[in-house]
Amino acid sequence: MSRLLVHTTMSLNGFIAGPNDEMDWAFEHAGAIPAALIDEVVARTGAILGGRRGYEVSRRAERRETSKPFGGRWSRPIFGLTHKPPEDETDPAYHFLSSDVRDAVATASAAAQGRDVLVLGANVVDQCLRERLVDEILIHVVPVLLGAGVRLFGGLGIPTQLGALDVSASGQVANLRYRVVK
């Protein structure tokens, strides 16, 4: 069965993007993240489940790192969970869902064909955590405190117990890997 993985870069104070979706602070440290960790995520991910905001960011991105998942190294189905699906998207990789999050995860899991589902986007991640759907969290903490922005794990409302699987440093980055205790 597909496992649900959250994988992202985060500031020490919990932001995954600046107030206008800026991610330059994250790209500055992208080179420090161990290639083997990224390769593993690329290999195991069979589908991506994200939200509308991340979709918009990717559509207007000028850098390949944000316009395509993993900079274009990965090309499998991408599901966008949104009540406002765009009407002009022609890329066959994109599928928009307006269902509840459980059904969206089931759809993405089926499309992953035995691989895992990567969950992206603060809002969708929080929804999946609240429903106890997330299995694993891999966070690259970069050495910056953002002043404001898009907060990961910001709207949970209920606590989630984790178990630390691995903690490592690579350059200035702390790589924190957890399983979710269900």
Added chain:
Amino acid sequence: MSRLLVHTTMSLNGFIAGPNDEMDWAFEHAGAIPAALIDEVVARTGAILGGRRGYEVSRRAERRETSKPFGGRWSRPIFGLTHKPPEDETDPAYHFLSSDVRDAVATASAAAQGRDVLVLGANVVDQCLRERLVDEILIHVVPVLLGAGVRLFGGLGIPTQLGALDVSASGQVANLRYRVVK
């Protein structure tokens, strides 16, 4: 000259206490924090600068871990930065200041007699960071996502660049140590 150190336990999503100042989630993992790290902070700290909220928590605490700094292993001056100093405190270790944060840091630094100043409390930490007064940050990230609570680094408003000095794992805890780039 005294250096300003922030040292605390934090949930992966940036909380240092629950909505009612709960810290049991942190104490569960206190034993995993390397004793040498704590000993170093105890030895180098010449004064503590905190806020009113932390003071109130310590006054009503039933556990020695929260009623006294470092569980009673440390006894030097404690400064509370607050516009509402309590009128009934008789412990001579406590000094209340209603000055601006720069003056409060100067007062605490003088009292530290060549040792460092430990800054506690989300509000005071944010004030010190905004004024570029913090030199070093040592965070023990425990494997939990709190649903709500007291957020560290939550009201900065401006970004702060850090440099990673050391990252290590001890049990389920990630120990992250940074210098602040000024």
